[in-house]
Amino acid sequence: MMKDFIRKFYYGDIPEEKGGNNNSPLGDGGKSDWPLWEVFIRSKQGLDHKHVGSLHATDAQMAIENARDVYTRRMEGVSIWVVESKHIHATKPEEAGELYEPAADKIYRHPTFYDLPDEVNQM
Amino acid sequence: MSVQDFDKIFQDKIDNEIKIEPKDWMPDAYRKTNIRQISQHAHSEIVGMLPEGNWISRAPSLKRKAILIAKVQDEAGHGLYLYSACETLGITREETINDLHSGKAKYSSIFNYPTLTWADIGAIGWLVDGAAIMNQVMLTRTSYGPYARAMVRICKEESFHQRQGFESLLVLSRGTKEQKEMCQDAINRWWWPALMMFGPHDSESTNSEQSMKWKIKRKTNDELRQNFVDMCVDQVKVLEMKLPDEKLKWNEERQHYDFGEINWDEFWQVVKGNGPCNKQRLDARRKAWEEGEWVREAAAAHAEKRRVKPQTPKGALEAA
Numbered sequence: 001m002m003k004d005f006i007r008k009f010y011y012g013d014i015p016e017e018k019g020g021n022n023n024s025p026l027g028d029g030g031k032s033d034w035p036l037w038e039v040f041i042r043s044k045q046g047l048d049h050k051h052v053g054s055l056h057a058t059d060a061q062m063a064i065e066n067a068r069d070v071y072t073r074r075m076e077g078v079s080i081w082v083v084e085s086k087h088i089h090a091t092k093p094e095e096a097g098e099l100y101e102p103a104a105d106k107i108y109r110h111p112t113f114y115d116l117p118d119e120v121n122q123m
Numbered sequence: 124m125s126v127q128d129f130d131k132i133f134q135d136k137i138d139n140e141i142k143i144e145p146k147d148w149m150p151d152a153y154r155k156t157n158i159r160q161i162s163q164h165a166h167s168e169i170v171g172m173l174p175e176g177n178w179i180s181r182a183p184s185l186k187r188k189a190i191l192i193a194k195v196q197d198e199a200g201h202g203l204y205l206y207s208a209c210e211t212l213g214i215t216r217e218e219t220i221n222d223l224h225s226g227k228a229k230y231s232s233i234f235n236y237p238t239l240t241w242a243d244i245g246a247i248g249w250l251v252d253g254a255a256i257m258n259q260v261m262l263t264r265t266s267y268g269p270y271a272r273a274m275v276r277i278c279k280e281e282s283f284h285q286r287q288g289f290e291s292l293l294v295l296s297r298g299t300k301e302q303k304e305m306c307q308d309a310i311n312r313w314w315w316p317a318l319m320m321f322g323p324h325d326s327e328s329t330n331s332e333q334s335m336k337w338k339i340k341r342k343t344n345d346e347l348r349q350n351f352v353d354m355c356v357d358q359v360k361v362l363e364m365k366l367p368d369e370k371l372k373w374n375e376e377r378q379h380y381d382f383g384e385i386n387w388d389e390f391w392q393v394v395k396g397n398g399p400c401n402k403q404r405l406d407a408r409r410k411a412w413e414e415g416e417w418v419r420e421a422a423a424a425h426a427e428k429r430r431v432k433p434q435t436p437k438g439a440l441e442a443a
Contacts, residue, residue: 053276059426
């Protein structure tokens with residue numbers, strides 16, 4: 001029944017293995033869309049790279065150059081990662097229950113679960 | 124689960140301010156509405172480069188030229204953020220662009236008006252970008268995640284656009300008699316089209332009600348337009364210029380300015396493609412696309428050559 005209503009799309013943001021345009025990019029001489037790339041930027045030394053968006057490019061070098069032009073015009077970054085969208089594997093929304101719910105009833109994993117006397121400072 | 128159940132889960136998420144992400148279930152109409160709205164928005168950014176690009180080579184100083192180039196480059200970037208957001212809904216970039224070039228997809232009518240003098244560039248920054256910002260600030264809270272994120276990015280950059288425009292007009296408004304006249308003339312010509320950017324009255328707008336329910340929009344066309352008018356009335360005083368509307372008047376009871384009626388015939392004419400520059404704009408877009416063909420081919424050939432004989436791309440090693 002689910003199948004009838006859930007349509008799958010393989011583009012952008014959180015793509016699956018078939019993400020991006022197709023598996024043999026540019027096989028048609030570049031007439032159709034170039035492969036899709038996800039862009040990650042480190043905003044300053046010491047911080048993680050963070051997903052900022054996506055773009056189309058023929059290869060990694062072009063993806064990095066375009067990412068520089070589009071996502072770092074105002075010193076937003078000191079390092080860029082690009083990865084072709086099709087290489088990103090992601091969990092599916094319909095698996096959210098089995099994946100994340102088991103953590104919901106384990107409140108003893110949080111420090112606030114433990115009630116300590118006030119004399120115990122800074123723990 | 125039936126489609127009604129999915130619908131209910133979906134609407135519950137919206138009501139609880141949970142964003143919708145690309146792979147979540149969504150009603151087809153929600154998907155289509157977002158594709159339509161985001162792609163129109165993207166096209167507007169791209170077509171919007173044309174009236175301004177027109178003045179890059181004629182900007183009055185190197186400073187203004189550098190500013191204008193930066194702004195036009197921003198608009199290209201905004202187009203890209205939005206096209207990317209649109210793609211997450213399952214339409215390809217190619218389809219989106221083809222719809223623009225075939226005339227099937229719409230873009231903001233404001234860009235079908237000509238930029239006749241240098242003051243128009245200032246007026247566009249102040250009024251056109253100002254009107255766009257009202258809409259875009261609201262859209263940073265839209266229910267579709269990728270669209271909202273693109274909007275946050277855009278709003279950060281857009282504020283420079285409005286400020287540089289206003290400052291440019293401010294310089295003219297303190298200049299010679301001719302410069303003052305040029306400034307007023309530009310305001311006269313851009314004011315009404317800027318008000319039209321907010322779209323038809325709420326009572327006439329076919330998409331508004333459902334879009335509000337889905338929280339794609341959070342304010343109606345008329346609310347946004349009113350906010351814009353209230354804001355501009357104060358700002359125009361700084362320029363010591365006038366807004367071309369005899370009916371502008373503070374309404375104590377409403378705590379808003381009353382203003383005159385938009386020429387809706389003109390509005391619909393331009394939407395239908397009969398504005399001053401509709402044909403010119405689309406021709407320019409198609410020409411740019413066709414003349415870029417060899418660049419796309421060359422880039423594809425270059426990538427293919429590298430694929431056959433791979434080289435480590437610069438920067439790839441540090442990535443690890």
